[in-house]
Amino acid sequence: MKKLKWLTNRLFATSILLITTLFIIPLTFAIADGSxxxxxxxIYGAPLRWLTVxxxxxxxxxxxxxxxxxxxxxxxxxxxxxxxxxxxxLAITIIFSLAKKLYDKKNV
Numbered sequence: 001m002k003k004l005k006w007l008t009n010r011l012f013a014t015s016i017l018l019i020t021t022l023f024i025i026p027l028t029f030a031i032a033d034g035s036x037x038x039x040x041x042x043i044y045g046a047p048l049r050w051l052t053v054x055x056x057x058x059x060x061x062x063x064x065x066x067x068x069x070x071x072x073x074x075x076x077x078x079x080x081x082x083x084x085x086x087x088x089x090l091a092i093t094i095i096f097s098l099a100k101k102l103y104d105k106k107n108v
Contacts, residue, residue: 010093013092022045025044025045027043028042028043028049029043039072040058041054042066045081045084048080049077050076050077050081051074051077051081052074053066054071054073054074054075055070055072056072057070
């Protein structure tokens with residue numbers, strides 16, 4: 001039961017941080033010329049870019065604005081998403097382990 005709680009806490013923290021990076025880390029902006037005109041690509045995610053929002057307007061707005069209104073398409077790069085999730089999970093595991101060691105060391 002303790003292992004399940006350990007895993008659940010870290011998976012939850014990883015999910016929250018993965019979503020939070022969309023709002024905190026600045027986007028990458030690109031212009032793609034197509035047969036119907038120019039499209040603007042807004043690429044989100046960190047450390048690997050995993051979410052692309054395509055729009056016909058040149059509004060470099062916040063993630064929520066671009067994602068929920070006025071976009072032509074959304075693409076998720078699944079391998080990058082999985083790698084990001086695993087990297088954040090690893091970082092959280094290391095941080096939690098170090099914090100636990102420091103806490104145990106203080107209370108000895």
